[in-house]
Amino acid sequence: MNADPYAWIEKSLDTVRRADWYRSPQSIESCPGPAVKLAGRRLINFASNDYLGLAGDGRLIQAAVAATKEFGTGATGSRLVGGHRDLHRQLEVALANLKQTEDALVFSSGYLANLGAIASVVGKRDLILSDKYNHSSLKNGAALSGATGLEYSHCNLEDLTAKLEQNRHRYRKCLIISDSVFSMDGDLCPLPQLLSLAEKFNCMVLVDEAHATGVFGASGGGCAEHFGCTGLPLIQVGTLSKALGSLGGYVAGSAALIDFLRNRAASWIYTTGLTPADTAAALEAVRIVQQEPERRVRLHQNIETFKSGAIADRQLPISNSLSPIFSLPLKDAATALRVASKLKEMGIFAVAIRPPTVSASRIRISLMATHDLAHLQQLVEALAQVLSCQ
Ligand SMILES: Cc1ncc(COP(=O)(O)O)c(C=O)c1O
Structure with missing residues (x-):
């Protein structure tokens, strides 16, 4: 019996990679906020749960x-x-x-x-x-x-x-x-x-x-x-x-x-x-x-602005939500990874969420009270462009 009792770990990782489920963290190099620095580039941040923009306050x-x-x-x-x-x-x-x-x-x-x-x-x-x-x-x-x-x-x-x-x-x-x-x-x-x-x-x-x-x-x-x-x-x-x-x-x-x-x-x-x-x-x-209830009011205004731009005007297949969390459903994990990477090239940070976290892969978009109109417009444009190439 000289088998390696830990050999299964590499095998398991291979299975995860083959399914496009492999995960690794992306390092943010700036203070939290509506825009963050990632790999030296400034991106508009739609990947944060800092809904009221307080983490950098x-x-x-x-x-x-x-x-x-x-x-x-x-x-x-x-x-x-x-x-x-x-x-x-x-x-x-x-x-x-x-x-x-x-x-x-x-x-x-x-x-x-x-x-x-x-x-x-x-x-x-x-x-x-x-x-x-x-x-x-x-x-x-x-x-x-x-x-x-x-x-x-x-x-x-x-x-x-x-x-x-x-x-x-x-x-x-x-x-x-x-x-x-x-x-x-x-x-x-x-x-x-x-x-x-x-x-x-x-x-x-x-x-x-x-x-x-x-x-x-x-x-x-x-x-x-x-x-x-x-x-x-x-x-x-x-x-x-x-x-x-x-x-x-x-x-x-x-x-x-x-x-x-x-x-x-x-x-x-x-x-x-x-x-x-x-x-x-x-x-x-x-x-x-x-x-400061005005922060909450601003967040809900941003939610409405995003919905009217992305869903009502552009008819993008985004989930309709009352909360700051939206999802763009995609057909599989590989597509979700590809879309997240294209969005990043366009200056948008939004993360691909894949199984086993969820059963159906998607891009998760979260809004903040501190996003301004230009941030939201850039998001809608980028989503429309990415989806037109799918
Ligand atoms: C619904 C829900 N409950 C609990 C948690 C865990 O909270 P914490 O990050 O403070 O551990 C999270 C996310 O992190 C969550 O999304």
Whole structure:
């Protein structure tokens, strides 16, 4: 037996390459913003989740620098074992205020927040119903929990109802989980209807507001606020890394839920607390989200401008969306890679998204409040040109 037990890795990579699924990061050489430098060239940036343009905002940078100078670079321990700072609590209070919930708990990433919340609230004798298009962190949270997991068709209330009717009575607790804004398609889950079904079938609901917080709702509270669902029994998860321009995640909900998670969520208990810099930057971002609604207004104006240019005027086959996330569906992974590379030649940075992230390859386009009209026009022109050569 002298076979190499690691030889499968190269073989696996070959399979990935042959399918055009091979991935590698592209390095951005400038501050985040509506235009970025990539391989020495300035490109208009449609590949960022920094929807409000806060990741490069001077006030967030200043807050991060000040917190680093005062508290150092690392939290030095888990929150329960020496890693807690008053800044963490200030951020949790601010997030609970933004989400209009009793309390909130800050995790080291949105991914960890989903793993921790889902795996804590359900277990072996329970049922999870999950939208087919949910983010990986929700799916892996469901797997980690040990609960029986069933997927319902994307945003399909009939399918969800049928699955509840057939299965709910066989389990102790039941949790319905869904992205509120779907990360790759940009559409919104039917939150009010999910909540009524949950009430009817005695289920909990966990909604991932990663792409909605700061973007939807009059004060940036996300889809819960947008749909008038604030105050209803609901577990809200989110990230500090998208519209809030920092890093980290959170769960917002009732005081009892948050207290329970502080005692049970392994991905919160057994990991180092968020850095002072990330915490202070996010705290400043929450303040800006609430005090500068004009950023959100500008973002939604950009969404309308892009839709009227690309979809209404030019009839481009772009998904219609209420959110800043759009997709250009393409026939396969190789085409998606080719289109992304042509767009780059034309000065547009938008990324090809391929399986296994999504089942159908596409270009994902995300808009920012800080894009101006010329940026959007250049995007529409480039898309029209690229598609005319397909
Ligand atoms: C819907 C959704 N949930 C959770 C996450 C994870 O958040 P984080 O980047 O903070 O880990 C992401 C993306 O990163 C996401 O798109």
